[in-house]
Amino acid sequence: MARVPRMRIDEVAQKILATGIRNRWYGVCPSDLVEEGPLALKRWGEDLVAWRDTAGNVHLQEDRCPHRAAPMSLARHDGDRLTCIYHGVEILGDGVVASVPGVPGSKLEGRCLVRTYPTKEFKGVIFAWYGDELHQDPAPFELPERLVSDEYEAILSYGEWRTPYRYMIDNNMDPMHGAYLHAVSHSMAKGAKEAEFEVIETNHGLRFQKKGQESINFDWSEWYDNGFQSVCLEIPYPSTGGPGGNFGIVFHITPIDDVTSACFFWRHRKVSGWVKDVWRFLYKNRLEERHWHVLEQDRLVAERMKPDADEHEHLYEHDLGLTQVRKLLAEEAETQVKALQEAGHLN
Ligand code: FES
Ligand SMILES: [Fe+2]
Structure with a gap:
C-alpha cells in the first residue's frame, strides 16, 4: 500500500474536525x-x-x-x-x-x-x-435518556447559527459563562462568581462540574457520545417556574459547513402524566420567549467570534471541560483517518 504522507493525514483529520466527526447520528432538521x-x-x-x-x-x-x-x-x-x-x-x-x-x-x-x-x-x-467509507451501515440509534424516557418531557428549539459547531460545544461545556453572560437572566443570577471545577469520567463521556455548588446556577455539563453527540446540563428554576425541578437542556449540533451550524436545544423537565401538559403550556406561554432571549446572548457571542478564534486563546482552569472534549474529538478524528488510511481509502 502506498504510504500516505503525514501532512495528508493531518489535513483529512482537520477536515473531519471542521465538518463533523463521522460515524455518528446527527439531527438534520425539524420534521416539518x-x-x-x-x-x-x-x-x-x-x-x-x-x-x-x-x-x-x-x-x-x-x-x-x-x-x-x-x-x-x-x-x-x-x-x-x-x-x-x-x-x-x-x-x-x-x-x-x-x-x-x-x-x-x-x-x-x-x-x-x-x-x-x-x-x-x-x-x-x-x-x-x-458514516465514512468503512461505516456505511448505521450504529444503533441511541439518544440520551432525557430524550427517550417517559419520565421527561422535552421541547425542541431549533436554530441555524453562523458559527463553527465547535464553538457551541465549547459554550455548552462552559458552565461558568452562566454566571457572567447570563447573570441578568431569570435563572442564572445566583451563586458564586468564581469556582473550582472537576472532571468526572462517565460511561459515555465526561461530566464537568463545580466543586461545592450544585443546583444554584448552571453548575455542571455532561458530554455524551454514544453514536450521538450531545451535551446535557441543568439550570435550577425558582418555584414560579412550574413543575419538574431543575430545567434541563440536551444540546446537539450538526455542522452545516465549517462556519455554520444547525443547533438543537431540547428543553426538558422531569415530569410525568398530566403534569407534562402543565409544563408544555407554561413553557409555550411564559418561558419560551425568555429562553430565546438567553440563547440570543450565546448566539451574539458565538457569531461574532472569528472562525480562527480558537487559535488565539489563553485558557484557564474553567476551560478544562471544553479542552477535554476538544481532545476527545481530535483523537476520534485521527482514529477515523488512520482507519481509512489502513483500508486504502485515503490517497
Ligand atoms: S437527467 Fe441529466 S443531469 Fe439529470
Ligand atoms: Fe449560554
Missing part, C-alpha cells in the same frame, strides 16, 4: 421542514436533498443527479422517486436509478448511483447517519 417536495440542505459541508415519499418516509441524498450532476433539489417529486428535470432520469429513495427515459434499457438502470444517508424520525426531528 421536509414536506413532500425536494428540499436543498447543506450538512457536513455537503449539498444534500431531503424529500418524503408518498408513504411518508424521509430520504436524504446527495443533491446531484448521477447523469450530469443537475441538482436533484430541482427534481419533480413522483411518489416513490425524484425525476431529474434536466433529462428525466428517475432516482428512488435508496439511490437506485429506476429509469433513464431517453435510453430505455440503459445500463445505469438498477444501479445505486446516488449517495443516500440512512434516516430516522423521532419526536419531530429527522436524524441521519453520517
Whole structure:
C-alpha cells in the first residue's frame, strides 16, 4: 500500500474536525421542514436533498443527479422517486436509478448511483447517519435518556447559527459563562462568581462540574457520545417556574459547513402524566420567549467570534471541560483517518 504522507493525514483529520466527526447520528432538521417536495440542505459541508415519499418516509441524498450532476433539489417529486428535470432520469429513495427515459434499457438502470444517508424520525426531528467509507451501515440509534424516557418531557428549539459547531460545544461545556453572560437572566443570577471545577469520567463521556455548588446556577455539563453527540446540563428554576425541578437542556449540533451550524436545544423537565401538559403550556406561554432571549446572548457571542478564534486563546482552569472534549474529538478524528488510511481509502 502506498504510504500516505503525514501532512495528508493531518489535513483529512482537520477536515473531519471542521465538518463533523463521522460515524455518528446527527439531527438534520425539524420534521416539518421536509414536506413532500425536494428540499436543498447543506450538512457536513455537503449539498444534500431531503424529500418524503408518498408513504411518508424521509430520504436524504446527495443533491446531484448521477447523469450530469443537475441538482436533484430541482427534481419533480413522483411518489416513490425524484425525476431529474434536466433529462428525466428517475432516482428512488435508496439511490437506485429506476429509469433513464431517453435510453430505455440503459445500463445505469438498477444501479445505486446516488449517495443516500440512512434516516430516522423521532419526536419531530429527522436524524441521519453520517458514516465514512468503512461505516456505511448505521450504529444503533441511541439518544440520551432525557430524550427517550417517559419520565421527561422535552421541547425542541431549533436554530441555524453562523458559527463553527465547535464553538457551541465549547459554550455548552462552559458552565461558568452562566454566571457572567447570563447573570441578568431569570435563572442564572445566583451563586458564586468564581469556582473550582472537576472532571468526572462517565460511561459515555465526561461530566464537568463545580466543586461545592450544585443546583444554584448552571453548575455542571455532561458530554455524551454514544453514536450521538450531545451535551446535557441543568439550570435550577425558582418555584414560579412550574413543575419538574431543575430545567434541563440536551444540546446537539450538526455542522452545516465549517462556519455554520444547525443547533438543537431540547428543553426538558422531569415530569410525568398530566403534569407534562402543565409544563408544555407554561413553557409555550411564559418561558419560551425568555429562553430565546438567553440563547440570543450565546448566539451574539458565538457569531461574532472569528472562525480562527480558537487559535488565539489563553485558557484557564474553567476551560478544562471544553479542552477535554476538544481532545476527545481530535483523537476520534485521527482514529477515523488512520482507519481509512489502513483500508486504502485515503490517497
Ligand atoms: S443531469 Fe439529470 S437527467 Fe441529466
Ligand atoms: Fe449560554
